[in-house]
Amino acid sequence: MTVVRSEVRSGAYYDSAVLMRLQRALLELPGVADAGVVMATPANCELLDQSDLLAGTPRAGPNDLLLVVRAETEAAALAALGQVDALLARRRSVAAEAFRPKSLETAVRQLPEAAWVLVSVPGRFAASVARQALDLDRHVFLYSDNVPLEDEVALKQAARDKGLLVMGPDCGTAIVGGVGLGFANRVRRGPIGLVGASGTGLQAVTSRIHALGSGVSHALGTGGRDLKAEVGAITAHQALDVLARDPGTRVVVLISKPPAPEVVTRLLAAAQTVGKPVVVDFLGYPPPARRLGAIRFASTLAEAAELAVGLLPADAGASATIEIPQASGFQSPSGRYLRALFSGGTLAYEAVLGLQAILAPLYSNVPITDAQRLPDPLRSQAHTVLDLGEDIFTVGRLHPMLDNDLRLRRLGQEAGDPQVGLIWLDVVLGEGAHPDPAAELAPAISAARQHRRDLEFLALVVGTDADPQGLDSQVERFAQAGAMVCRTTAEAVEIVSRRLGQRPAPPQPPVALDRLAPEPFAAINLGLESFYASLVSQGASAVHVDWRPPAGGNERLMALLARLKS
């Protein structure tokens, strides 16, 4: 038996990283079995409940901090909660070690050569901070999510009028002049410039460009909503223009979830005028052709990288081929479901795109069709693809690429469902991301597999050999834990197809081949005489029936005839 005790702190602001560290510190206290430190949104409360961390309905709202401890005894629980202030103070004193400006104005005076301001404060404060940065004539990398759409439009219009860029909100990734902002893989500098309305999309493509031996000039993020009609792709248009003029960029890659129809034509028209080859991957947007003028359309993120590298002039280097371990020989656990738990939103979306062709019914919180919409993101059903970086999961919580807590809890939940046969995780390495995801995820995989030998795991690892986490060691530890490891969504989909794809039985009875096209060919024709003439002119035997409708086609007479017959 354990007891749950909680505490509410109203209307107070804490950095999500501070909350994560507080939760971990509470877990280390004597007698504590589990702990939760979250902003008390409805979704977060339900997540606490799923972890048996909710005793009754908390008297707290979405702007209140909820501290919960489950402990062996009430005394231990209360003692742990009593430590909260001391634990928070400990963090503060560490942070205060270095001199740090308290305001953006001071920071700009301190580092006047800074052209960029990175903003990752909570969404409700982010727009005003970004506005301040624009007022100070700085480009903005706006990582924060949960920013209102009207604020995004106003910020981007203001930025455009000043010749400045606002990348975001909800911009996870950028590489500017070789420096990664936010989550970014370490890739060599090179001739390929990217514009991406998707963070993990940019990571997947830049990583693969690196693996193919080439490199990146700039990778400019726009935020996921830039290509919506309301925003009109302001940042994407600016970014295309930048890459058009940038002498270091020789090929351009443009990636996004499907843009609004009214945005597509203008953006593609702008892409035509870049004056350099452009590779477009609008995930889920049916390509108008493989090639249209200067534009090549890719079907997957991996293919976008491959096409871009292939379009480079011969002198631009890049020739390495990637060796991909081919998964094969697995037996299909029929009637089992896939649960995919993603930290990368675009990777999740690309997974839905690939999986919808092989698994049904398929649900997701990043659906492509309305019918795929998962009714409750907190509960999987049938085959489910979950983006744990969606706004509902990230209020007052670190992104799942930084904090594995939510994913580990959900993994445990899915592993306990006997209908689940395969769990797919993405593992996104690089700057800004978790320093060692394998250290937390691989043991969870081992543990789950010890419990259920028939449960399989698939790890999609996105990263480069230059990333701080160490690509090889990450891959190795997932493989040792018993997971299949792959490097692109396409590979992963292929594996899922072999493991879980249904194989329908051929129709019975079969159509007899010798009755399909006996030679010489013979047929009877009713209706258009020209079809009869055509058969004859092709050397087939044919008879034309001088067909007349019953009762000369008179509807009333026909009805009468039918009634007489029956």
Added chain:
Amino acid sequence: MTVVRSEVRSGAYYDSAVLMRLQRALLELPGVADAGVVMATPANCELLDQSDLLAGTPRAGPNDLLLVVRAETEAAALAALGQVDALLARRRSVAAEAFRPKSLETAVRQLPEAAWVLVSVPGRFAASVARQALDLDRHVFLYSDNVPLEDEVALKQAARDKGLLVMGPDCGTAIVGGVGLGFANRVRRGPIGLVGASGTGLQAVTSRIHALGSGVSHALGTGGRDLKAEVGAITAHQALDVLARDPGTRVVVLISKPPAPEVVTRLLAAAQTVGKPVVVDFLGYPPPARRLGAIRFASTLAEAAELAVGLLPADAGASATIEIPQASGFQSPSGRYLRALFSGGTLAYEAVLGLQAILAPLYSNVPITDAQRLPDPLRSQAHTVLDLGEDIFTVGRLHPMLDNDLRLRRLGQEAGDPQVGLIWLDVVLGEGAHPDPAAELAPAISAARQHRRDLEFLALVVGTDADPQGLDSQVERFAQAGAMVCRTTAEAVEIVSRRLGQRPAPPQPPVALDRLAPEPFAAINLGLESFYASLVSQGASAVHVDWRPPAGGNERLMALLARLKS
């Protein structure tokens, strides 16, 4: 001044070909300026009205035949109408020359080796004729459209249970054992087998396979609704199974408009088990990858053919390359609209698919998105793509691939609209189609261009050098009339893109390149400390702001502060 006189014949059946010939015969009578002979559906009546062939509302319903003559004098009009019976009788006596059975049973006794029955009688009679053919153990090629969906399901289930195929309803094209049924291009026999839920789709792909030097084993049509959920792709599954077992087929091509989601996974799973490479083009369906197991996904019909030929073993021949005349150097008539008048439904759909990436707003009666739906198919607006083979246009009327009357009238209408800059026509050659489309369409193009030199025409010619119409002579006559000529939708879309695609101006003021990524890189960070650490570890100069929200994040205090400030 002309006068219009009309006559109604109630509830009588006439073959559409007979009606077309009657209309032409009326036009040749003295004093007749124009004539219409149609079943009196609302759409047909409105079309008559658009040609000034409707004097008041006719007292006629959709099952009544409406005969209209516009002549110089009332006497001439009435005289022409007085000839109708004689003209109809003339036709009958010609048809009666050869001995022809009056019923399917008799025909089967006359040609017992006939494995196929071709049915192109009017839709409301077609199901019962097809049912009769199945009862007689014959495969059915069901060209008729306007057949109820429930009849299709019942027919296909009955056929499946007997190991028979029902291709259709609304199946325009098939090639079985080298013989074209319905509309089919003459192509050499070869190792590529096709399944198509689309007539002109099959024609476009088989023509291109032929042009690439390879050939076709069977091209099996399914009808356009086979891949809807209600039908469940019964025929497509049977056809895949046939091609899987057929020793003459080495590569399979599967083409369709996007199937219902619940149909996709089963059909693709079946395609995986064919045991041969399969090329899939679900027009407008976002491909899950370029390759998935044995399946390759194509973006266009032309690419489907190219992929299929490329997948053949080296010994299977096929090496010819196609020389495609590149249209270039045209000036863009900005602000002008495209009007595309198609006879081929899938060609129209593929055009929408390509054009939606470059033209906006775009409307069609075969839309991909709801917003593209043309409110009234009888009236174009903005950029419009029209499938003149849609059911509304074909009640009691020959298909536009057989009868150019409707298309010529619409062409005249569009050419008279000063907002129209480019008119795109498809010209589908082959067995079963109009014997000489250039003879009627090219003069209309010449005439329109004499009226308006700024009006351009684009002819997409689908056919082979073996087709009865003569590919070269058709192409030549369209070119002589002043039309640009191309052979694939992708080429045509490319031309439209150069002629009508908008070129947006780059953003002003431009983002200054030297302020984008100054070296060494410097940035200010607010929010996640890990982003600051990451900047520093990459060698960038960075300052982290010890940011706190205003009023410590207390909402009420913040609101108060904001009020005090304003």
